[in-house]
Amino acid sequence: MVDVQFRFRNDEAVNDPAVTVDSFGEQSNASAVRIEPGDDARKLLPFLGRLKLIEVNFPAWTDGRGYSSARVLREAGFEGELRAVGDVVIDMLSHLRRCGIDSFAPDHALNEADAKAAFDRWENVYQAAADGRDAIWRKRHG
């Protein structure tokens, strides 16, 4: 069990134990799964309906595969909790949010003030991503 430090959802936090992607297929009642950097997030697409929580693990924050995993899941319509776990650092927070991550359970608790500043940093963004924010080009052209 990991401690969720930041959560941007109104529903009840999910505390089900997350199983690995490999064992998930055999455990038809599991409602939480953890994706490792080398896992193909698209393997989970047939099961999104019964998943309440997907943890995206960052063993090292400099391995960016989890960003693509998160976005792939949101693009496929996953609406459950998408939680970043592991080596989650201040300077990743706003970008992870953009890729659809909506809860954060860092290995080492982050400074609250620094984290808040990081979440609030970017008033505008250049790209459309998985957070539904309007890109600057949309603001320019409506």
Added chain:
Amino acid sequence: MYKYDQYDQQMVDTRVAEFRDQVRRRLGGQLTEEQFRPLRLQNGLYLQLHAYMLRVAVPYGTLNSAQMTALGDIADKYDRGYGHFTTRQNIQYNWIKLEETPDILADLAAIEMHAIQTSGNCIRNISSDQFAGAAADEVVDPRPYAELLRQWSSFHPEFLVLPRKFKFAVIASETDRAAMKLHDIGIKMVKNAAGEVGAQFYVGGGMGRTPMIAPMIREFVPLDQLITYAEACLRVYNRYGRRDNKYKARIKILVHELGKEEYTRQVEEEFAHLLGQDIEPPIAELERIKTHFTDPAFEVGAPDDLDLTDPDFRLWVERNCHTHKQPGYSVATVSLKPVGGIPGDASADQIRLMAQLAKDYSLDELRVTHAQNIVFPHVRKADLYTVWKALDEAELSTANLDTVGDIIACPGLDYCSLANARSIPLAQKISQAFGSAEKQSELGELKLKISGCINACGHHHAGHIGVLGVDRKGVENYQLLLGGSEGADTSLGQITGRGFDEDGVVEAIETATQVYLSNKQGEERFLDTYRRIGMAPFKEAIYG
């Protein structure tokens, strides 16, 4: 030239604030050097052998005179009065203090510049043809597409921690002046049979220890799908590029290991998916950007006459000036390769002088070239002599473009913590040995490129003559390569054989040029002769 709107300005201002905060956390001990390193790199800040180095982005190599002036002022205020123009059309400062970097970034933001993603494992500054908007042979001006890509790639949330660095180049001419096929993604703007403009994608080129020429993976991407296609290319790389070995992490290895067909298939599959995600800026955005790249106010009917009675001026015009698309105008390149100088270096005063000349005589524009020179893209022929005179007084009139004296060299062991050997003293020695006007004119076009380590920042694979510095049991050793090229006829140089010491490699280059001169037929360049007669005669002459 592109002008920031409120959004662009706010983005760079926000980055300054973010970096200031990161530096505060580093200096306050909340971030270790190990944690800080990837963050500072994404802002172009390296820790080199003696000090920090800051690399400032010059998007697609285009600058106005106010920006150039400010770059000179930064060299005086925060460095030791010099700037170094790089092979990716950027400028870097070698003597920077960490505490001052947020202020430098603020100074840059004030002139619509930044150091965003000039290093680190992310999408780097987009490079382009230094003659864009002036070249007689371009299909369109490539820079609006480069600007569209600049905005898309800046702080792209999914692609900030890629397996390795990622470099784009965008061109729009048959003549490739940007080494497009030696980039992670090279884009050539083309017209299809219906006359529509689109993007041809070449993916998986690069230099480094495994040099590869990028294969074309898509002949034509329509303009309203350009960003979506680039996003698909990057996503496949981010998910499947190797992360187990940093020397195999570039996209060229992925494309090579999967095979071009399989990589292309995966990209097309991802592309088909992403087309449904509404991530493409509207064509109206491209049109908005294009309005910033309309032709400057050329004087109609400007005379084409040029008084070439001054022989030194004549030589400079012949060597350093190119045909402009507008009658009465010329494209003039300022060589930053004086005999015995440091390739790409310019003093603060020289930088400001070039800024002033661009303001007075080049419709306020300058370009940085990947060969580490500066271009005045729009000079009236009537002003060319005045410009040359002013350059001459500032020791900026070297007439050696694309000759053996126009050497590309990385900073090497004098500055860089990765280097195995020094590049700059060798470049200076070669430049002196071959520096005379007679020698240069006898040898004609001869591109010589020096890297101080296998990472190939000095593009040695793409030199007609390339030199690679290696460390051989603690002693600097230089390998010689022949036959590389970066143009439309891109090829990779071949190693001649065992390496040399510093004097030995200068001697071997001298021998190679002798082989060329005695075998040259007609108007053949060194490269043409090499391609015709092959390596054997060179090898024999060099090693006996």
